[in-house]
Amino acid sequence: RDFSGVMDEVTGAQLIAESLKTQKVEFMFGIVGVPVIEVAMAAQAAGVKYVGMRNEQAACYAASAVGYITGRPGACLVVSGPGLIHALGGMANANINCWPVIVIGGSSDRSQETTGAFQEFPQVESCHLYSKFSARPSSLEAIPSVIEKAVRTSIYGRPGAVYVDIAGDMVNAKIERNKVRLVPCCPPPPVSSAAGDAIEKAVSVLKAAKTPLVIIGKGAAYSRAEDVLRQFVEETGLPFLPTPMGKGVLPDDHPNCAAAARSRALLHADVVLLLGARLNWMLHFGLPPRFNPHVKVIQVDLCAEEMGNNVTPRVALLGDIGAVVAQLLTCIRNDGWRYLSNSEWWGTLKEKIAANAKISKALALKGTLPMNYYTVFHHISQLLPHDCIIVSEGANTMDIGRTMLNNYLPRHRLDAGTFGTMGVGLGFAIAAAAVEGTKIKPQRVVCVEGDSAFGFSGMEVETMCRYNLPVIVIVVNNNGIYSGLDPETWKEMSKMGNLTSVAPPVALLPEARYDEVMTAFGGRGFLVRTPEELRDALQLSLDDWERPCLLNVLIDPSSDRKQQEFPWLTRSNL
Ligand code: ADP
Numbered sequence: 302r303d304f305s306g307v308m309d310e311v312t313g314a315q316l317i318a319e320s321l322k323t324q325k326v327e328f329m330f331g332i333v334g335v336p337v338i339e340v341a342m343a344a345q346a347a348g349v350k351y352v353g354m355r356n357e358q359a360a361c362y363a364a365s366a367v368g369y370i371t372g373r374p375g376a377c378l379v380v381s382g383p384g385l386i387h388a389l390g391g392m393a394n395a396n397i398n399c400w401p402v403i404v405i406g407g408s409s410d411r412s413q414e415t416t417g418a419f420q421e422f423p424q425v426e427s428c429h430l431y432s433k434f435s436a437r438p439s440s441l442e443a444i445p446s447v448i449e450k451a452v453r454t455s456i457y458g459r460p461g462a463v464y465v466d467i468a469g470d471m472v473n474a475k476i477e478r479n480k481v482r483l484v485p486c487c488p489p490p491p492v493s494s495a496a497g498d499a500i501e502k503a504v505s506v507l508k509a510a511k512t513p514l515v516i517i518g519k520g521a522a523y524s525r526a527e528d529v530l531r532q533f534v535e536e537t538g539l540p541f542l543p544t545p546m547g548k549g550v551l552p553d554d555h556p557n558c559a560a561a562a563r564s565r566a567l568l569h570a571d572v573v574l575l576l577g578a579r580l581n582w583m584l585h586f587g588l589p590p591r592f593n594p595h596v597k598v599i600q601v602d603l604c605a606e607e608m609g610n611n612v613t614p615r616v617a618l619l620g621d622i623g624a625v626v627a628q629l630l631t632c633i634r635n636d637g638w639r640y641l642s643n644s645e646w647w648g649t650l651k652e653k654i655a656a657n658a659k660i661s662k663a664l665a666l667k668g669t670l671p672m673n674y675y676t677v678f679h680h681i682s683q684l685l686p687h688d689c690i691i692v693s694e695g696a697n698t699m700d701i702g703r704t705m706l707n708n709y710l711p712r713h714r715l716d717a718g719t720f721g722t723m724g725v726g727l728g729f730a731i732a733a734a735a736v737e738g739t740k741i742k743p744q745r746v747v748c749v750e751g752d753s754a755f756g757f758s759g760m761e762v763e764t765m766c767r768y769n770l771p772v773i774v775i776v777v778n779n780n781g782i783y784s785g786l787d788p789e790t791w792k793e794m795s796k797m798g799n800l801t802s803v804a805p806p807v808a809l810l811p812e813a814r815y816d817e818v819m820t821a822f823g824g825r826g827f828l829v830r831t832p833e834e835l836r837d838a839l840q841l842s843l844d845d846w847e848r849p850c851l852l853n854v855l856i857d858p859s860s861d862r863k864q865q866e867f868p869w870l871t872r873s874n875l
């Protein structure tokens with residue numbers, strides 16, 4: 302409306318910001334510069350929360366985590382050329398994780414296209430590989446509909462990354478408001494159910510199973526299927542196995558959870574009900590030697606193209622996890638079927654669960670110094686509140702931490718994911734803390750990092766301190782990638798010759814003071830060597846909601862995973 306007699310005009314920046322807000326994009330992460338500073342300012346004016354980050358990659362990780370946690374994409378705002386290129390890592394990670402995110406990139410002025418302009422780059426073209434949708438509005442009038450389409454595309458069908466380009470000269474260009482057609486908020490994605498005959502077939506396959514297993518993936522988490530899934534598992538009595546980010550959809554301490562017998566459960570299952578998880582490397586492709594060669598898979602996914610990847614399913618149920626599980630449950634309830642709790646299968650799973658728990662406990666209570674991974678996670682798990690959000694990355698840190706740190710709530714675990722990306726942790730933690738910060742009773746965000754993983758985005762500690770985000774970062778520091786050297790060996794090595802010739806490529810600086818990175822910006826840092834110091838530092842951190850804390854936990858650089866039955870990434874017999 303215009304009360305002054307002057308035309309009511311809006312800029313391109315305002316149109317982007319207001320369209321994002323209309324589409325219920327509530328968070329923006331980014332790094333400003335020419336030509337997008339005004340976009341960030343307009344976003345704040347429109348009521349979108351803006352978090353300024355230190356690297357576009359971490360900004361994009363953060364924006365995508367908001368998408369996974371809330372079901373509505375976060376926005377990532379970047380400058381042209383290198384800014385956008387840094388964000389591609391985050392887009393790839395989001396797209397491969399099937400997480401929604403909307404990246405907004407400034408680009409050079411339209412009049413300078415192909416002239417070698419400042420930071421000129423074919424941005425729309427390069428984003429095609431990393432996204433479901435990549436476009437530049439052709440005019441200011443087109444901005445609301447392009448933003449709506451981008452947001453809708455990011456959450457409809459299989460979720461993923463989208464890109465919207467804004468030419469530098471469009472950011473501050475103006476247009477009369479009444480010339481712009483506003484586009485209303487796109488509704489949540491339509492929910493589809495599976496075909497009735499396929500449901501009946503699936504139930505008959507399930508009932509005939511001797512050694513059934515339900516696998517719960519992060520698609521089930523994203524689908525918010527936790528309530529109906531709990532009913533399904535409890536009424537059928539079936540054992541379930543969560544994938545890494547499927548952890549917490551049902552609590553890890555649920556009596557039907559077979560996570561601690563993972564290898565055995567996968568190997569001997571004759572029927573697998575696959576709920577929102579892909580049969581990719583994370584599930585050993587669904588093939589021998591990790592799976593029974595005759596396993597019958599009932600595959601539930603909303604993406605038809607996913608059906609049959611690596612294993613032809615016995616039954617394919619196309620639809621939303623929550624809706625399809627409800628259908629299965631209705632069909633099963635008709636005749637009150639229940640899987641036998643005294644079966645041989647439950648017996649063999651329970652035996653393995655107990656045996657594995659014993660090994661982990663023995664390693665945890667070893668009492669030697671420096672501590673091993675199991676000791677560290679044992680003490681952490683005793684102190685963490687059940688509702689905390691656990692972010693985790695690193696090789697051993699993530700793998701061992703996954704087995705030792707329980708999740709009790711859905712979408713409360715964020716890790717390196719399908720793409721195996723290292724460097725995601727701090728961005729994810731910042732996103733989770735920003736979302737929690739809007740709640741009356743925020744939950745704790747705990748970011749458990751390997752020392753190498755921490756390094757990829759370590760400067761985001763400044764971001765945490767700047768916004769006073771009460772994240773607890775725990776760096777499990779073994780002086781290297783996979784493993785490093787102790788300080789004495791490192792010293793000897795430096796005498797042997799030039800370190801660039803003799804130092805193992807996996808080694809990082811022994812006992813690096815990551816805790817001082819946190820204190821440098823005003824957060825709290827703790828150097829931890831013993832279980833007592835670990836418990837004290839973690840308790841002090843949990844009691845402090847005023848600032849971020851970092852625990853630098855120095856562990857035995859030779860500490861490793863317990864003996865594994867199968868080497869990592871096995872893919873023989875193909
Ligand atoms: P995990 O890492 O847990 O194994 P993946 O990311 O491999 O999980 O697989 C998740 C699957 O879930 C994807 O194939 C995706 O298409 C699917 N998916 C995502 N959201 C839903 C939903 N609401 N309903 C059904 N399937 C979904």
Ligand code: MG
Nearest residue numbers: 751752753781
């Ligand atoms: Mg390490």
